[in-house]
Amino acid sequence: MDAIHGFGIFFVKKTVMEEKKYDVIVLGGGAAGMTAGIYLGRSKVSAVILDSATIGGQMVLTYEIANYPGIPSTTGYQLSSAMKKQARSFGCDVKANVKISSLQLNGAEKSVVVEGGVVYKAPAIILATGGRSRMLNVPGEKEFKGRGISYCATCDGDFFQDKNIIVVGGGNSALEEAVALTKYASKVTILHEFDHFQAFEHAVEAAKANPKIDFIMESHITEFSGDESLRKVKYKNLKTGEETEKAIDGVFIFIGYEANTDALKNTDVELNTYGEIVANDKMETNIPGVFTAGDCRSKQFRQITTAVADGTIAALNAIGYINAG
Amino acid sequence: MVLPTNLKHVATEDEYNEILKNHENVMICCGRMGPMCVPVYDVMEDLQEEYKHVEFRDMLFDSPHAHVIRNLPQCRGFMGLPFTVYYKNGEVVAATSSIQSQEQITEILDREFGK
Numbered sequence: 001m002d003a004i005h006g007f008g009i010f011f012v013k014k015t016v017m018e019e020k021k022y023d024v025i026v027l028g029g030g031a032a033g034m035t036a037g038i039y040l041g042r043s044k045v046s047a048v049i050l051d052s053a054t055i056g057g058q059m060v061l062t063y064e065i066a067n068y069p070g071i072p073s074t075t076g077y078q079l080s081s082a083m084k085k086q087a088r089s090f091g092c093d094v095k096a097n098v099k100i101s102s103l104q105l106n107g108a109e110k111s112v113v114v115e116g117g118v119v120y121k122a123p124a125i126i127l128a129t130g131g132r133s134r135m136l137n138v139p140g141e142k143e144f145k146g147r148g149i150s151y152c153a154t155c156d157g158d159f160f161q162d163k164n165i166i167v168v169g170g171g172n173s174a175l176e177e178a179v180a181l182t183k184y185a186s187k188v189t190i191l192h193e194f195d196h197f198q199a200f201e202h203a204v205e206a207a208k209a210n211p212k213i214d215f216i217m218e219s220h221i222t223e224f225s226g227d228e229s230l231r232k233v234k235y236k237n238l239k240t241g242e243e244t245e246k247a248i249d250g251v252f253i254f255i256g257y258e259a260n261t262d263a264l265k266n267t268d269v270e271l272n273t274y275g276e277i278v279a280n281d282k283m284e285t286n287i288p289g290v291f292t293a294g295d296c297r298s299k300q301f302r303q304i305t306t307a308v309a310d311g312t313i314a315a316l317n318a319i320g321y322i323n324a325g
Numbered sequence: 326m327v328l329p330t331n332l333k334h335v336a337t338e339d340e341y342n343e344i345l346k347n348h349e350n351v352m353i354c355c356g357r358m359g360p361m362c363v364p365v366y367d368v369m370e371d372l373q374e375e376y377k378h379v380e381f382r383d384m385l386f387d388s389p390h391a392h393v394i395r396n397l398p399q400c401r402g403f404m405g406l407p408f409t410v411y412y413k414n415g416e417v418v419a420a421t422s423s424i425q426s427q428e429q430i431t432e433i434l435d436r437e438f439g440k
Contacts, residue, residue, distance in 0.1 A: 053364065053426070053427075054363070054364040054367040054368070055367070056363075056367070060360075060363050060364070060367070062360070075329075075358060076363070077329070077330070077358055077363050078329075081331070096367070096371055097368060097371055097427040099428075145405065145422075145423050145424075146403060146404065146405030146421070146422030146423025146424075147402055147403065147404055147405070147422060148404055149405075150361075150404070150405050150423070151360075151361070152359055152360050152361050154359055154360075155356075155357065155359035155360065155361050155362070155405070155406045156361075156404060156405050156406060156423075159404040159405070160404070228401070228402035229402045229404065250404065
């Protein structure tokens with residue numbers, strides 16, 4: 001990068017860049033990132049949390065949380081708001097909805113350039129970018145989101161009273177939500193790409209026992225179409241290649257989660273075959289000074305409690321790293 | 326009946342009419358506390374400082390008074406929460422269904438109300 005440094009301002013390709021220096025940058029403001037921010041702030045380590053979307057990550061999208069130790073029942077919104085307030089109270093800066101233009105993770109100084117001309121620099125960085133719901137990425141999906149295509153049965157189920165709908169997926173969420181949607185819909189078809197389900201047996205049995213549910217296996221949706229609302233889907237049988245058009249009122253998509261690591265694919269940080277960040281039990285990645293935490297890393301369980309644990313470990317080891325000089 | 330958010334709310338039909346009468350630019354997000362709605366409230370909360378010329382409000386979708394939004398012709402065909410409606414001088418100028426990103430929201434705010 002051709003840059004002229006001076007008093008926190010430098011120029012790249014005639015664009016004025018504002019430079020902000022911290023001890024640690026935390027990428028991602030979910031449970032892992034905010035816990036890291038709390039520990040860093042409380043240790044008097046200057047830190048900033050940057051998130052490209054809403055602070056709270058997937059936690060904020062959880063309606064009821066009943067298994068967070070010490071809190072009998074809360075909402076994701078309340079828990080997230082409390083964590084954000086707590087991190088800020090210890091002096092951690094929190095920035096939501098920032099668009100990251102580039103990342104530099106190698107070397108002694110890590111940098112994150114965001115749209116709008118600010119570059120954040122720190123000797124250590126914690127990657128806590130979380131996960132996101134998978135989309136089908138087929139024609140019509142974006143156009144009919146909210147007009148027949150939904151990703152949340154609890155939110156939108158009651159719009160489909162006495163309607164004919166499809167649930168896409170074969171995991172626990174898909175099968176459990178399909179059963180829940182039979183409270184509203186007249187007919188629910190579960191469409192899945194394999195010849196078997198990944199869900200627990202009790203969820204499969206409950207779906208199979210429900211007279212309103214039927215199944216289309218070894219198939220995937222290739223197109224959504226309609227007018228002001230979704231009217232039809234096309235799906236393809238993966239075994240025979242046969243394509244079928246079906247009139248439909250709604251489609252609910254539950255095909256799992258993926259790590260938010262697209263921005264890391266052009267860096268040297270090690271990812272596994274699922275795109276998840278590889279780290280040791282100190283949350284250290286393969287690059288010195290680069291730590292990770294939460295759902296974006298390769299691990300067995302993805303819970304708020306495990307994200308909080310990851311965030312704690314990453315923050316404490318990042319503090320150790322910067323203190324070691 | 327209002328939503329437990331940090332935004333200002335619209336609780337009644339009378340309040341809704343007052344807001345539209347007294348503010349040139351209004352954005353109302355009508356939803357619940359679900360995963361599609363909360364991110365929109367959060368974006369609105371963040372944008373309040375920057376868009377001081379816009380009145381940001383939320384409204385509980387299940388309130389009986391929310392018929393003022395549920396039954397708007399511009400929301401016909403909507404089948405995903407939240408219903409987000411933008412008003413200029415009391416008239417609907419844009420409406421969206423389901424989750425929207427900050428980018429999508431600011432695109433509408435800039436286009437309809439200016440920066």
